[in-house]
Amino acid sequence: MAVPLYIQIRREIEAKIRSGELPPGSRLPTEIDLSAQYQVSRATAQRVLNDLAEAGLAIRRRRHGTFVADVTRQINLLNFVTPAAAAKGTPGRHEVLSVRIVRADAAILELPGAAADTAVVELVRRKLDVREEPLSIERHVVLFAVAPDLPNESLEDLRSLSYLQGKGVPIDSIRLYLDPVALTEHDAALLNTETGTPALMRRRELRSDDGGTVEVATTIVRPGSTEFFLELPVSAA
Structure with a gap:
């Protein structure tokens, strides 16, 4: 069963969070950055960041960006x-x-x-x-x-x-x-x-x-x- 591309991208970011490469408070790539880096649509990039936020691993701030969270998963x-x-x-x-x-x-x-x-x-x-x-x-x-x-x-x-x-x-x-x-x-x-x-x-x-x-x-x-x-x-x- 093939793993969807958005999950593959999300897991790469999760691995960086796990290793400490992206510590709490770090700014994550924007939707535009992710689209360019992985050659995916803006909607796919948005889904990656939204999933991280829904899992409590990231905080999305309008007009400021998306950051690694340091909170209990919600x-x-x-x-x-x-x-x-x-x-x-x-x-x-x-x-x-x-x-x-x-x-x-x-x-x-x-x-x-x-x-x-x-x-x-x-x-x-x-x-x-x-x-x-x-x-x-x-x-x-x-x-x-x-x-x-x-x-x-x-x-x-x-x-x-x-x-x-x-x-x-x-x-x-x-x-x-x-x-x-x-x-x-x-x-x-x-x-x-x-x-x-x-x-x-x-x-x-x-x-x-x-x-x-x-x-x-x-x-x-x-x-x-x-x-x-x-x-x-x-x-x-």
Whole structure:
């Protein structure tokens, strides 16, 4: 699966932030500079800088430029639960912890509506930020029947919703939950924090047009790594 060009450019900038070549407060290239340097459109360059800003790694100041941030990563809750925003991904990389084909009743997550002996693909990944610090734990359980080749894909870059849609799987609806959880000993170790620490978990179910569930996925965000907020426009009186 080819990595989109804007992600390749974004990762180059992330690597410079991670190495310290671009420390907090550093001015990032302008949209015009990025367009010229990478021979891409202004829209692609804008997307790179906007993605860095949405991830909390950069601050965009109108008429002043874009600068490397020195703040806790921030996520608008509306974006956190919006599939279009989630499909962009966030800066950093995925570390694949395990992938296997198992019966539904032996999977790490319950796939609603699946019979016990249904074959599913189970994937567990850890997301690391640009400084190589743990950011989140992601768990996926997908119907094997709709994604038999999934274990052979480039799982570090996988966006499961986009992947399934690209394979022609009919996704009729998406249900999202935000659940408060206390970290287990296992998850706390993966996230470099204390057992029992409160955390936020997103749970997503992808449902087909016949009402069945083709994937369930959870994301547990490392406590203290992210500030969640809501920002809504105020209509003129």
